[in-house]
Amino acid sequence: MERREFLKFGGIAAAGFSILPSGSLFAADQQKVRLGYIGVGARGMSHISEGVLRDDVEIIAICDTQEWALSMCRNYLKRKNRPAATEYTGSEDAYKKMLDRNDIDAVVISTPWQFHHQMAIDSMRAGKAVGCEVIAGLTVDEHWDIVRTSEKTGVHYTTLENVCYRRDVMAVLNMVRQGLFGELVHCEGGYQHDLREVLFNDGKEWYGHGVEYGPKAISEAQWRTQFNIDQDGDLYPTHGVGPCMQFLDINRGNRFTSMSSFSSKSPGLPAYIEHKSPGHPNAKIKYNNGDVTTTMINCANGETVLLSHDVHLPRPYSLGFRVQGTEGIWMDVADSIYIYEKSKKPHQWDPAKEWLDKYDHPLWKKHAKEAEGAGHGGMDWFVFNGFIEAIKRKKPFPIDVYDSVTMSVITPLSTKSLKEKNAPQDFPDFTKGKWTQRKNTFALDDSGL
Ligand SMILES: NC(=O)c1ccc[n+]([C@@H]2O[C@H](COP(=O)([O-])OP(=O)(O)OC[C@H]3O[C@@H](n4cnc5c(N)ncnc54)[C@H](O)[C@@H]3O)[C@@H](O)[C@H]2O)c1
Numbered sequence: 001m002e003r004r005e006f007l008k009f010g011g012i013a014a015a016g017f018s019i020l021p022s023g024s025l026f027a028a029d030q031q032k033v034r035l036g037y038i039g040v041g042a043r044g045m046s047h048i049s050e051g052v053l054r055d056d057v058e059i060i061a062i063c064d065t066q067e068w069a070l071s072m073c074r075n076y077l078k079r080k081n082r083p084a085a086t087e088y089t090g091s092e093d094a095y096k097k098m099l100d101r102n103d104i105d106a107v108v109i110s111t112p113w114q115f116h117h118q119m120a121i122d123s124m125r126a127g128k129a130v131g132c133e134v135i136a137g138l139t140v141d142e143h144w145d146i147v148r149t150s151e152k153t154g155v156h157y158t159t160l161e162n163v164c165y166r167r168d169v170m171a172v173l174n175m176v177r178q179g180l181f182g183e184l185v186h187c188e189g190g191y192q193h194d195l196r197e198v199l200f201n202d203g204k205e206w207y208g209h210g211v212e213y214g215p216k217a218i219s220e221a222q223w224r225t226q227f228n229i230d231q232d233g234d235l236y237p238t239h240g241v242g243p244c245m246q247f248l249d250i251n252r253g254n255r256f257t258s259m260s261s262f263s264s265k266s267p268g269l270p271a272y273i274e275h276k277s278p279g280h281p282n283a284k285i286k287y288n289n290g291d292v293t294t295t296m297i298n299c300a301n302g303e304t305v306l307l308s309h310d311v312h313l314p315r316p317y318s319l320g321f322r323v324q325g326t327e328g329i330w331m332d333v334a335d336s337i338y339i340y341e342k343s344k345k346p347h348q349w350d351p352a353k354e355w356l357d358k359y360d361h362p363l364w365k366k367h368a369k370e371a372e373g374a375g376h377g378g379m380d381w382f383v384f385n386g387f388i389e390a391i392k393r394k395k396p397f398p399i400d401v402y403d404s405v406t407m408s409v410i411t412p413l414s415t416k417s418l419k420e421k422n423a424p425q426d427f428p429d430f431t432k433g434k435w436t437q438r439k440n441t442f443a444l445d446d447s448g449l
Contacts, residue, residue: 033391036061036104036128038071040093040181042206042219046375047108047160048073050384052080056312057388060104063088063095068218072392085101095119099126106391108160109133112223117142124155131160131387134238136408140428143286143405143412147430154199158387158391158397159404161242162375165382168352169243170361170443172323172330176270177248178359182327187247189240190308190320198270199225200282200313211277228289231261233415234309235289235360237309238407240345241297242399244305247323251402252440256305256427259297261414263290268312287312297427307410317439330355385448398442400429 022276033056037044042061051057059077062085064402070087077085088094092115099102099122100400106129109119117137136159137143146304150157175181201221202210214224225233268291273283290313297305308320310400321332328339336349343350363382364371370385371378386398406427413425428437445449 007222026124031392032056032058034058034060034105035386036063036098036101036108036109038098038123039069039115039133040064041069041110043068044069045072046077046380046385047131048076048108050374052077052082054388056392059085061086061088061098061101063098065089065092065094066190083412096122099123099128104128106214106387108387113227114223119264120146120157121149124149124153124157127153127155127400129155129391130157131339132404134159134161134408135236135411136405138412140409142411143409143430146405146427147401156390156397157401157404158390158399159407160243160383160387161238161399161404161407162334162379162383164242164246164392164399164442165238165363165379166243166366166376167360167378168195168356169246169321170330170364171356171359172321173246174359174361175330175355176323176325178327180355180359180430181323181325181330182340184248184303184323184325184369185380186304186306186324187244187307188320188322189244189304190310191234191236191239191322192308192310192315193317194222194313194315195220195268195311196314198393199228199269200273200276207232210278211273211282218222226361228269228312229287231287231291231415232288232293232418233294233411234295234307235262235411236311237307237410237414240307240321241305241410243321243408245403245407248299248301248303248305249324249440250299251406251431251435252438253435254299254301254303255429255431255435256406257298257300258426259295259410259413260422260424260426261293261295261417261419262422263293263385263418266291266312272312290418292350293414293418295417299412301378307408354412356374361443362446363448366446367448382448389447390449393449395399395445395449402434405430 017330062073088098107123111133113135116132120132123130151327194432197208198220200211200213201217203217209426213221213316249398263302266287269287270283273280295307318333323330330337335352337352337355338349371381374381
């Protein structure tokens, strides 16, 4: 939906610290957060659209390597009567010039995954707080590097993991915290989204047209498809695991200890190409990423988590959440909740809505109006709001650097597990033992943090 919406913009159609980032000029009494954006393609534009809605955000600068994205953003700012942002372009490291500025407090990184780690490191070293899209790095070492740099510079880093703020997810979090499910035992989630029309296009239209990827395509088909060709593993774990981490207090009294992954064969993408364009050479490519990858994770407190990555086969979208404890269960695909001795009939599901409405999270009750119309059913408003409010209030990001890398490191660990015949992988403790003392404060502050 989001991409379709941006097509209408015209551009593409036509063409835990509580201190301020060191080195930042952000003053305690300053009401505006001054942002630089690195990457203003589909997702970057979504964050731009959140920025223009707020009086407390100034969009100072934008950086992108492609004119279609820059012009889309330029035209959008103009249409919204916002001042033009200074543009940085011309090379893959043009963003470094933007980081030299001393009038930017924070950056929003929405580039292809391979750039996230270095851009985040450079931004933190330049004293800019970082809100980065949901893959922190490509290797386990890169994830450690993010943690070390954040600790060393004292600059905050957060992943912009929006599904943690989905309305039903937050209502279920509310129910978990009120003990409705009893003691939690098992959670599930995943990225189960038919991306075939995102991974291939004709270079003019984002969706449903064409079977090209790489330089002949646009947006994610330019770069994401190559990951699915090269790498087996759970390539996109954060939307599924982020909410599970909140339910289970991961890094905050609990932690992931080990995990193993399994992958199916991968006929999905060749079948799609052959169907769309019989005889096309892209149908002959070997796609190394299994069509369905599942990962089992163990937790220090004895729970299990099951994650799925399923993006190459026809299927309706569902992140497949399940939260199960000694008193009840939620399954989002069945849209059902069952609470022992509280549901209407024994052994029969209640429609989830009845429970989700009753336990609507206080943050959603308070901010639903502001979130109306924002991307992905409103959750994009919340993730951006948490980012901005934390900077303004000099508070830790709701999802901090340790949480961010924990979600994302599942990708390299799953790839390694698959290479080693599903061997269990020890989960890094990025908090270095602090998880035993840290408390889960996510969404407990009514400012949106
Ligand atoms: N959280 C969500 O719901 C969500 C949704 C979509 C995408 N994403 C994530 O957002 C990120 C971007 O995805 P997208 O859909 O916007 O892809 P996209 O291809 O539409 O946009 C990426 C942009 O980055 C630019 N870029 C590439 N290299 C650059 C560089 N070195 N310097 C500056 N700009 C550069 C590209 O020109 C492009 O405009 C990815 O990490 C993706 O996984 C998250």
